[in-house]
Amino acid sequence: MKVLSCKAVSSSLLMALSLGVIAGCGGDNPQPQAAGSEPKAPTDLKVQFMVPSYADVPNMNDEYWSKFQKESKSQLEVEWIPSGDYDTKFDLVLASGNIPEVLVAGNITRPTLQNAVKQGAFWDLAPFLGDFSKYPNLKNNSYKEVWNYMKSEGGIYGVPRNRPQIDISLKMRKDWLDKFKLPVPTTLDEYTAALKTIVNGDPDGNGKKDTIGLIGQGFLLADGDGSFLSAFGGLDPVYDKEGGLINKNLTANYTDMITYFRQLYTDGILAKDFSAIKQTQAEEMYTTGRAASYARNVWRDFTFEQGIKKVQPEGEIISLPPMKGPGGVSVQLSVPFSGAFYISKKVPEEKVKQILDFFERTTTMEQTDYNYYGIEGVHYTMVEGQQQLTDLGKKQVTANGTGAIFPLAYNNKMKVINPAAPKVYNDAKAASVESYSKVGKIDFFSIINSNTWISIWPKYNSEWQSMVVKAIVGQISMDEYKAYVDKLNNSAEFKKAYQEFAKEYKEKIGS
Structure with a gap:
C-alpha cells in the first residue's frame, strides 16, 4: 500500500486570532459566540494528525498554509493517507498501538474504532467539555444533536467534523x-x-x-x-x-x-x-x-x-x-458530521485541553469560509457578491483537502455551492435542492452501534454483497435471496444485534 505523507509546520487555528465576534450559521444551527469568549491561542502548539486525503497532498508551505502558520503559532505534523487506503492504514495503526495524537475516524461505528474505545485507547472528552461553557463554538456552531450522536460507552470520545446534511x-x-x-x-x-x-x-x-x-x-x-x-x-x-x-x-x-x-x-x-x-x-x-x-x-x-x-x-x-x-x-x-477526531490516551491531560482549544478556535464560520475560499486577492476575488476562485485558489484550496484537520462550522450549503461556478448558477442550484432538508432522511446506522453486530457482520458481509449482485443480475431468484435474508434475520445472533440497535436508537435518536 502506498502511503503519501506530509509532515510540516502549518497552522491550525484560525486566522481568527484577530477576530472578535464569531458569526453563527442560521437555521438550526449556530448562534453567534459572545464577544470576548474566545480562548487565547496556545503558543507553539505541536500536534500530530493522521487524516485521509481525498485529493493531492497539500504543500504545507504554500500561501494558504503559510498564513495559518504565521497567525496561529502552531505546528501540525500531518500524515495524509490516500482515502482509498485509509481504512486499512487506520486499522493497522490501531492494532499497533502507535496511535498519533489526533486520529480521524471516517466512520464512528467502525468495529476497530469501537474496540479501541473500549480498550481505553482514547480520551473520554465529556469531563473536559462539561456543559460547554468553555467551548461555545463547539456547542453553538455544530448541528444541534451532533454531540448526542458522539456518545459511546457512556462517554464522548470524538470531536465531530461538522458537515452539511444536503450533500x-x-x-x-x-x-x-x-x-x-x-x-x-x-x-x-x-x-x-x-x-x-x-x-x-x-x-x-x-x-x-x-x-x-x-x-x-x-x-x-x-x-x-x-x-x-x-x-x-x-x-x-x-x-x-x-x-x-x-x-x-x-x-x-x-x-x-x-x-x-x-x-x-x-x-x-x-x-x-x-x-x-x-x-x-x-x-x-x-x-x-x-x-x-x-x-x-x-x-x-x-x-x-x-x-x-x-x-x-x-x-x-x-x-x-x-x-x-x-x-x-x-x-x-448526510449525517451532520463526517467522522470525528479522536485524541490518543497517550496525550497528556494538559495537552488534551490545548487540542480542544484548537478545535474550539477552528469551529467558526470564519474558519469555514477560509477553508472554502482561502485568502482574498490570492485565492479568490469578489465577483457579483460571491467569492470566485483564482487558478491558484483552485489548486491550493479546492484540491488540497484543507478542511481535513478542522471541525468547521455546520453550514448546509457547503456541499451545494461550487466555488468555481458563477453566483447565479450557485444561487439557482441552492434553491433547487433547498427542499431536501425538509423531506430527506439520514442513515441512522451511521450513528448507532451494536457490539454483537460488530462481531458478526464481517463474517457475512462479503457473502451478502455477493447475493445482492447475483439477485440483481439474475443468477439467483428473488425468492432465493429472500430466503437467505430470512435465515440471517431469524438467527439468534442477529436478533441479539437488533435488540442492541433498538436500545442505541432510543438513547441517541429517540422514539
Whole structure:
C-alpha cells in the first residue's frame, strides 16, 4: 500500500486570532459566540494528525498554509493517507498501538474504532467539555444533536467534523430529457420511464444505442444507494416482531430496492458492470457524456457539466427534485458530521485541553469560509457578491483537502455551492435542492452501534454483497435471496444485534 505523507509546520487555528465576534450559521444551527469568549491561542502548539486525503497532498508551505502558520503559532505534523487506503492504514495503526495524537475516524461505528474505545485507547472528552461553557463554538456552531450522536460507552470520545446534511443528489441530463420531450421526473416511476426512453434512443446522436441510464461506483451505486433506499422507506426504522431494530441492509425495504435494480438491469438501464465500476471510471463515464444519471455531491454538478460540454456542448446537469417512491422520497441526508477526531490516551491531560482549544478556535464560520475560499486577492476575488476562485485558489484550496484537520462550522450549503461556478448558477442550484432538508432522511446506522453486530457482520458481509449482485443480475431468484435474508434475520445472533440497535436508537435518536 502506498502511503503519501506530509509532515510540516502549518497552522491550525484560525486566522481568527484577530477576530472578535464569531458569526453563527442560521437555521438550526449556530448562534453567534459572545464577544470576548474566545480562548487565547496556545503558543507553539505541536500536534500530530493522521487524516485521509481525498485529493493531492497539500504543500504545507504554500500561501494558504503559510498564513495559518504565521497567525496561529502552531505546528501540525500531518500524515495524509490516500482515502482509498485509509481504512486499512487506520486499522493497522490501531492494532499497533502507535496511535498519533489526533486520529480521524471516517466512520464512528467502525468495529476497530469501537474496540479501541473500549480498550481505553482514547480520551473520554465529556469531563473536559462539561456543559460547554468553555467551548461555545463547539456547542453553538455544530448541528444541534451532533454531540448526542458522539456518545459511546457512556462517554464522548470524538470531536465531530461538522458537515452539511444536503450533500448527495441524483443527477440527470436535463438536455436529454428535453430532447425526448420528457418532464423532469417527480416520481420514481417517471424517472425509470425517462431512463428507459433515453437508453433506447440516441441522446448523443452518435448513431448507436450505447448510452447508459444509471451508473454508480463500488458496491451497488455507493453514493446513490441511500437515495433509492429512502424512496423505498428503508431509512425509516424497521423492527422485527421482538422489537429489535433490523439493520437497513436486511429489511424488506432493501429487498424491494434490489427487485427494482434487478428490473433496471434487465431493461438495460443499469450499467452492466455496475458492481465493478470504480469512482474514477464513473466520473470519466459521466463527464464524457456516456450516462444519463449518476449520484454524487450536489456541488459537482457544475464540474461535471463543464466536462460534458467539452464533448457535448448542449450538456446540462440537474439535481433531481425529491422523487416519490413506494415508501418515501429519493433523498438521503448526510449525517451532520463526517467522522470525528479522536485524541490518543497517550496525550497528556494538559495537552488534551490545548487540542480542544484548537478545535474550539477552528469551529467558526470564519474558519469555514477560509477553508472554502482561502485568502482574498490570492485565492479568490469578489465577483457579483460571491467569492470566485483564482487558478491558484483552485489548486491550493479546492484540491488540497484543507478542511481535513478542522471541525468547521455546520453550514448546509457547503456541499451545494461550487466555488468555481458563477453566483447565479450557485444561487439557482441552492434553491433547487433547498427542499431536501425538509423531506430527506439520514442513515441512522451511521450513528448507532451494536457490539454483537460488530462481531458478526464481517463474517457475512462479503457473502451478502455477493447475493445482492447475483439477485440483481439474475443468477439467483428473488425468492432465493429472500430466503437467505430470512435465515440471517431469524438467527439468534442477529436478533441479539437488533435488540442492541433498538436500545442505541432510543438513547441517541429517540422514539
